[in-house]
Amino acid sequence: MKFAAVVTLVVTLFAGAAGAENVSKPIPIGIAVAQTSNVALFGQEQMNGAKVAEKYFNISGINGTPIKLISQDTGGDEAGAINAFQNLVSKEKVVGIVGPTLSQQAFAADPVANRLKVPVIAPSNTAKGIPQIGEFVGRVSAPVAKVAPFAVTQALKLNPAIKRVAILYAQNDAFCSSETTIFQQAVKRQKLEIATLQKFMTTDTDFTTQATAVLRAKADLVIISGLAADGGNLVKQLRQLGYKGTIIGGNGFNTTNVFPVCGKNCEGILVAQAYSPLAQNPLNKAFVDEYRRTFIKDPPQFAAQSFTAIQLIVEGLRKVEIATKKKITQLDLATVRVELNKALRKGSYMTPLGEISLDAEGDINQHSFYVSKIKMDISGKVGVFAIVSVVK
Amino acid sequence: MEGFLQNYGFLLVTLLQQSLLAFSLYFPLMAGQLSLASPGFYALGGYIAAIMSTAPECTPLREKLGTGIYPLEWLAAGLISGVLALVIGISALRLRGIYLALATIAFVEILRVICLNLEITGGAIGIFDIPQLFAERWSYGLIFGPLLLLTLLFVYRLENSRTGRALKAIREDELAAGAMGIHTTYYKVLAFVIGAVLAGIVGAMSAPFLNTWNARQGTFDASISYLAYVLIGGSRSMWGPLLGAVLLASLPELLRPLKDARLIINGMVLVVASIYLPQGIVGALGRLKRCVVKNTSPMGGER
Numbered sequence: 001m002k003f004a005a006v007v008t009l010v011v012t013l014f015a016g017a018a019g020a021e022n023v024s025k026p027i028p029i030g031i032a033v034a035q036t037s038n039v040a041l042f043g044q045e046q047m048n049g050a051k052v053a054e055k056y057f058n059i060s061g062i063n064g065t066p067i068k069l070i071s072q073d074t075g076g077d078e079a080g081a082i083n084a085f086q087n088l089v090s091k092e093k094v095v096g097i098v099g100p101t102l103s104q105q106a107f108a109a110d111p112v113a114n115r116l117k118v119p120v121i122a123p124s125n126t127a128k129g130i131p132q133i134g135e136f137v138g139r140v141s142a143p144v145a146k147v148a149p150f151a152v153t154q155a156l157k158l159n160p161a162i163k164r165v166a167i168l169y170a171q172n173d174a175f176c177s178s179e180t181t182i183f184q185q186a187v188k189r190q191k192l193e194i195a196t197l198q199k200f201m202t203t204d205t206d207f208t209t210q211a212t213a214v215l216r217a218k219a220d221l222v223i224i225s226g227l228a229a230d231g232g233n234l235v236k237q238l239r240q241l242g243y244k245g246t247i248i249g250g251n252g253f254n255t256t257n258v259f260p261v262c263g264k265n266c267e268g269i270l271v272a273q274a275y276s277p278l279a280q281n282p283l284n285k286a287f288v289d290e291y292r293r294t295f296i297k298d299p300p301q302f303a304a305q306s307f308t309a310i311q312l313i314v315e316g317l318r319k320v321e322i323a324t325k326k327k328i329t330q331l332d333l334a335t336v337r338v339e340l341n342k343a344l345r346k347g348s349y350m351t352p353l354g355e356i357s358l359d360a361e362g363d364i365n366q367h368s369f370y371v372s373k374i375k376m377d378i379s380g381k382v383g384v385f386a387i388v389s390v391v392k
Numbered sequence: 393m394e395g396f397l398q399n400y401g402f403l404l405v406t407l408l409q410q411s412l413l414a415f416s417l418y419f420p421l422m423a424g425q426l427s428l429a430s431p432g433f434y435a436l437g438g439y440i441a442a443i444m445s446t447a448p449e450c451t452p453l454r455e456k457l458g459t460g461i462y463p464l465e466w467l468a469a470g471l472i473s474g475v476l477a478l479v480i481g482i483s484a485l486r487l488r489g490i491y492l493a494l495a496t497i498a499f500v501e502i503l504r505v506i507c508l509n510l511e512i513t514g515g516a517i518g519i520f521d522i523p524q525l526f527a528e529r530w531s532y533g534l535i536f537g538p539l540l541l542l543t544l545l546f547v548y549r550l551e552n553s554r555t556g557r558a559l560k561a562i563r564e565d566e567l568a569a570g571a572m573g574i575h576t577t578y579y580k581v582l583a584f585v586i587g588a589v590l591a592g593i594v595g596a597m598s599a600p601f602l603n604t605w606n607a608r609q610g611t612f613d614a615s616i617s618y619l620a621y622v623l624i625g626g627s628r629s630m631w632g633p634l635l636g637a638v639l640l641a642s643l644p645e646l647l648r649p650l651k652d653a654r655l656i657i658n659g660m661v662l663v664v665a666s667i668y669l670p671q672g673i674v675g676a677l678g679r680l681k682r683c684v685v686k687n688t689s690p691m692g693g694e695r
Binding site: 035036072073077078079082083086087090091103104107108109111112115127128129132133171172173174176177178 | 606648
């Protein structure tokens, strides 16, 4: 009796894999981001953006066929990302995957999807080498090298007297440590002097050492590559110890989560952004309105990028339908995946990030960036990123 | 069959890998030494393999050896880990109990910070695009599986040998063992080195398995997981680490359909197991077996 049950179970497990199969309806799109662990803060914002995208694009669907988001938690580690990807590809039979949250996770999980010929669009992987993982890997997150230097040029425009720069970064974070090298190059290109270079950990809470070093070096510009919690605290302690000059925050500051950390002291931080909720384009307006209605706040960059990733897959699927003159659900899964991957790299897209396209390798071509200044209200609790300049 | 391996292959191999890491902690524990250094050697082994398979300096070696480079990586990782463990072991094993645990945590942290700052280890991003030994994830079971079997065989033989009995004697009472003429430092360092060599080899095998290697591998969190495997499984039997690792590593994945609730259940299993099964699952099973035997045959006493 027991033996028979085991046999039935095994047979049903194997039967699922046999033969070619069509795409199911509604069309499954996978999203694998961190919903738990210490990167969940970003992962949840990405999830929110994707949910708004699902609702928005299902108004018309893929020429009438609805899409369905299938989410798998990657956690914060590499093994979790591989498991989530594997699940989405083999069990959930998705046409494409949006994720994962961290670049390190992408280096582990993307090769798995690439070998299985499933298109991946990375919403937030900014490290060097991501699109080069394979032909099925693309991204909508502009590499750090592109975005960061704009903040330095803007700071010099606002205050041409700047001479001495202090650079601080979180050495245990992949994003921050690659961002800081970009900042250092940008500073050298502007012929400024790096007065001091300080390291900290994303888990630190006391930054007295770094702050006093900055004051001792008599810096008139501070550039911080850190995440919201540690970076915010660092700014707060810098200001409390009497630093009066300009502060540039890296992309870790590009979130409203930083406001409660440094409060009034956030005032004036310059941040280069790949996305601004204030950007003028019809789709961004629709996205921001819907996001505000659902989550009662402005969408952060992570949400906008995952919305964009879903948008690319949706528009890609529409292109596949036009090219093959068939409904997606009439095509077999493997064909859809390959065709979708080709379609993604063709043409340009009008997204909340502005007009973008993917090059042959799958890397993003983004046309507009923003440099914003944090403005806090009198209570010191609520703030906005006010656009200082738009870089085209 | 292929579909099954496609779905669960990675998980199954992860279970083998985690069991091996549990054993790397079990060896020092056989001599009663609570060492949390395994993740450090695991990370080190991974870096050695990753560097050997990606660094341009090693290209001639790779071209000469072909796939033969992989066994060489395992050997190098095992050797280097062993030598490092010998150096650390001789000084750190003078410490006892919680102080040894602290010293080994410090070792893991030092290694992590060094790897974060070195050029050759790729800084915080780490090393990626590591050449693959096999195309499919499940195929990695072909190297982890035999290693696990070898380890089990080794532990089985060790427990019934002179060395195994010496380790147990040290675990029960170090002073008494010393008084009996057992060279306690020698055996403690030996157990520590065996664990480190195993962790180093597993790390070297894991680098291609995970496609990438970075300083997030083998951190303090990992130390705690390996310790949990051994303690929940049972630290007094060779089946303990195996059972603990398989159970605790598979639980979060098997509970995936429960979404957010899975971590709550996972945590509850840990709490309940540590309260009600102080000797681990294997220990509890042993007690249960003795109970049943006693009840069914009242004549038979305790063995």
